[in-house]
Amino acid sequence: MGSISNPPSVFDLRSSLSSVSAPAKNGDGAISRSDRPMALDLKLNQRKIVHGDAGYVLEDVPHFTDYIPDAPNYPNPLQDNPAYSVVKQYFVNTDDTVARKIVVHKGSPRGTHFRRAGPRQKVYFESDEVHACIVTCGGLCPGLNTVIREIVCGLAHMYGVTKILGIEGGYRGFYARNTISLTPKSVNDIHKRGGTILSTSRGGHDTSKIVDSIQDRGINQVYIIGGDGTQKGASVIFEEIQRRGLKVAVVGIPKTIDNDIAVIDKSFGFDTAVEEAQRAINAAHVEAGSVENGIGVVKLMGRYSGFIAMYATLASRDVDCCLIPESPFYLEGKGGLFEFIEKRLKENGHMVLVVAEGAGQELIAESMRSMNHEDASGNKLLLDVGLWLSQKIKDHFSCKGKMPINLKYIDPTYMIRAIPANASDNVYCTLLAHSALHGAMAGYTGFTVGPVNGRHAYIPFYRVTEARNNVVITDRMWARLLSSTNQPSFLTLKDIESVRHVYSPKYLPPIKVPVDNNLPNCGSSEEHHDDHVADESSLVNQISGTTTKH
């Protein structure tokens, strides 16, 4: 496939380890601790990067043979399976890779690629040797049970695996709970239920206790379903397993209702959540449209990323304003939210506002002077922006001389994630589960599965854990939203330039917030805030829209 380069932080494990003399192994095929060569320790956890012609780069995932050079392999039993053996080219070509970027220019380098997911001709487990386990961590997401079901049924029906354990209650279940046996019969109907039959948790990641439990139980395939935190946890479990020289495949299946996992096209359950959010937005629209100066406020999930709010808004077309964590906003003065609400009420007599739970946190902190609480996993605990914003709007319009309003606040947050997956998410979950188990059977480990530009791929853990997927407010999708709602962008040209250069909510420049500590604030809405005065330049016009919404 091309030459392998060795820049300082990059090196090819397979070629380097082939020069390490084969160490002694214990009964389960693992290299015993005392016999493990130093070279192995030093070369573990390095990235596998292969360079090819014309700027081609493969960011490969680890394989058993990287640290167990003489791991035996066997023909894939699928070749004798009547359902699959008739499929032309059922097995993936070992050289198939998936491009990270598909929009390219003449002469641009071929760029980063990932190994294509799917069944291989050779497997590194015999069917009766496999002892798999499945764990779900983090928050709920539609489709969790479908993924569990499809891993169990896929392993059983395609590879004849009979030993599959469910780890209950997330990571801490490895060392603090009993396991449950999973069979195709016991999981048959679970995709019709929301939640996870294995239950889940935050916190409790104790790497050595988890790996001890895996080793003690003789587990050799670990399927870990969860979000960004879970994938970080899976990555350190994999590192420890590799350090101990165990033949154990560690596979991450990305789960996040917020759609904030990098590289993959979309996370499962996201479409279902967006669909369910429509019901709340419809209710807000009906309520707002049935009274004079009605305002419907809907809070949707999205801790750091506003994808659910953005897509729910775009899908609904009833939303007048969408606020997300990535796009700072302000309330008072020219170009502020209150001015926009007043304008829209005068034009239409009602309006709907969708706010992602992570939006406006700095504004709330400013007026409440409290923040920085964390959950068991270390995630920031958010202040309730929906309640806060509703109160602020009510206070503003209750001032003498302002128009009377009728505001209804709808908070469907948990309702959009505690439901079963819709049809397309269910199919997507099947593909994820199959990609995961084909990869584990083929000896790959330390990877996350997911679609990249429509093709399923094996992605190294570091790729999905080192950055978060955010709505890019200088991209066309956010511009589409702004032109659909015709809301102000709340940004100056300077802000736009800053987000272009360093895109991440935590790097957003501090926004000058009008003083709003005294409730209710009946200050003049004519007050000018120069930092936010809408600039008439073409860029601002392009993203803020100018026409009236009906």
Ligand SMILES: Nc1ncnc2c1ncn2[C@@H]1O[C@H](COP(=O)(O)OP(=O)(O)OP(=O)(O)O)[C@@H](O)[C@H]1O
């Ligand atoms: N950096 C980390 N290293 C090891 N384990 C981690 C790390 N971050 C999180 N975890 C563990 O991963 C599990 C899930 O993390 P978290 O609660 O952040 O949810 P998540 O996987 O990000 O899902 P969600 O999308 O619901 O937030 C927890 O048990 C937590 O202890």
Ligand SMILES: O=P(O)(O)OC[C@H]1O[C@](O)(CO)[C@@H](O)[C@@H]1O
């Ligand atoms: O209340 P819990 O279970 O901690 O989950 C809430 C969080 O989980 C998510 O759904 C996913 O991270 C966020 O949108 C939300 O902030």
Ligand SMILES: [Mg+2]
């Ligand atoms: Mg998370």
